[in-house]
Amino acid sequence: MPYDTAQFKTTFEETPLPMSERIAFIGGGNMAASLIGGLLKAGHSPAQIAVAEPLAERSAWLQHEFPGVQLGTQATAVVTGARAVVLAVKPQQMREALANLALDAGCVVVSIAAGVTLASLRRSLGGGVHLVRSMPNTPALLGAGISGLYAEPSVPAAARALAERILRAAGDCVWLEQETQIDAVTALSGSGPAYFFLLTEALREAGVQLGLAPEVAARLARQTFVGSALMAAGETDVQQLRAQVTSKGGTTQAALEHLEQAGLRKLFADALRAAEARSRELGALLSKES
Numbered sequence: 149m150p151y152d153t154a155q156f157k158t159t160f161e162e163t164p165l166p167m168s169e170r171i172a173f174i175g176g177g178n179m180a181a182s183l184i185g186g187l188l189k190a191g192h193s194p195a196q197i198a199v200a201e202p203l204a205e206r207s208a209w210l211q212h213e214f215p216g217v218q219l220g221t222q223a224t225a226v227v228t229g230a231r232a233v234v235l236a237v238k239p240q241q242m243r244e245a246l247a248n249l250a251l252d253a254g255c256v257v258v259s260i261a262a263g264v265t266l267a268s269l270r271r272s273l274g275g276g277v278h279l280v281r282s283m284p285n286t287p288a289l290l291g292a293g294i295s296g297l298y299a300e301p302s303v304p305a306a307a308r309a310l311a312e313r314i315l316r317a318a319g320d321c322v323w324l325e326q327e328t329q330i331d332a333v334t335a336l337s338g339s340g341p342a343y344f345f346l347l348t349e350a351l352r353e354a355g356v357q358l359g360l361a362p363e364v365a366a367r368l369a370r371q372t373f374v375g376s377a378l379m380a381a382g383e384t385d386v387q388q389l390r391a392q393v394t395s396k397g398g399t400t401q402a403a404l405e406h407l408e409q410a411g412l413r414k415l416f417a418d419a420l421r422a423a424e425a426r427s428r429e430l431g432a433l434l435s436k437e438s
């Protein structure tokens with residue numbers, strides 16, 4: 149690859165993990181693997197990480213990717229002695245994943261599940277544990293993610309710090325003042341990578357319609373996305389970056405005027421509203437079932 153993916157990383161203060169914390173993941177899917185990969189890169193000992201993953205094929209993959217990490221098929225088998233438990237199952241799988249789960253008092257529970265509220269987690273897990281809700285995103289895989297976090301005011305600073313260290317291994321972190329803001333974070337940055345990928349697909353297709361060969365259009369669209377992302381990761385505000393491309397009376401202005409007139413901003417506002425509403429629905433679904 150002609151560019152270094154490390155350049156994608158947002159700059160953030162490094163907070164090295166203490167090596168002694170035992171962390172259990174419930175669910176070993178895509179997001180869990182991103183976080184585990186980040187923790188191991190940050191120097192966390194694999195022996196101090198455990199994962200509950202019921203799918204045999206996925207479990208074998210995890211074993212291959214992360215040698216030394218403890219694997220089990222059920223949550224109850226991996227949480228013993230865990231200082232932190234990361235809930236990384238789909239919202240619809242959460243109820244079953246938490247059934248009969250007894251956690252050590254003072255354990256920090258970090259849920260990354262879309263929509264699942266702290267109230268419903270409290271109902272399943274009872275008192276005695278510290279609950280943190282978080283929403284990361286898939287660039288976590290490259291250490292270039294961003295997560296929103298929310299903890300109830302009663303959660304002590306040490307518990308917040310541990311939750312943040314886990315998420316920081318995958319990128320930047322933002323603390324939120326209200327739990328409902330997690331639904332907005334889900335709509336913006338949680339689902340956000342898909343919007344940029346869709347945009348890249350659309351550019352690729354439009355390029356083909358203008359007569360470019362599909363592989364040429366794909367290369368142009370992808371590298372334009374990558375190059376623009378690298379520029380956006382710098383100091384200059386994106387609005388200014390946009391202005392720098394847009395010559396007065398030029399081609400970019402012609403395209404942007406079309407996008408603005410077609411209501412692109414409203415389209416995104418409506419799309420994010422739909423994602424936020426779906427996040428709340430997923431939470432309500434679980435609350436009703438529990």
Ligand SMILES: NC(=O)C1=CN([C@@H]2O[C@H](COP(=O)(O)OP(=O)(O)OC[C@H]3O[C@@H](n4cnc5c(N)ncnc54)[C@H](O)[C@@H]3O)[C@@H](O)[C@H]2O)C=CC1
Pocket residue numbers: 174175176177178179180200201202203206221222223236237238239241244245246260261262283284285286338339
């Ligand atoms: N994919 C994304 O872009 C993002 C997803 N999330 C959230 O992260 C969570 C996980 O998402 P993904 O990793 O994409 O899903 P995934 O489907 O890749 O991973 C979920 C894993 O949990 C396992 N599982 C199912 N039932 C289980 C149980 N009872 N005990 C233990 N493990 C169980 C599944 O076999 C699967 O491997 C979801 O709640 C999602 O809302 C958060 C941010 C971004």
Ligand SMILES: O=C(O)[C@@H]1CCC=N1
Pocket residue numbers: 262334338339
């Ligand atoms: O689509 C979803 O529900 C999950 C949450 C954010 C990204 N993916």
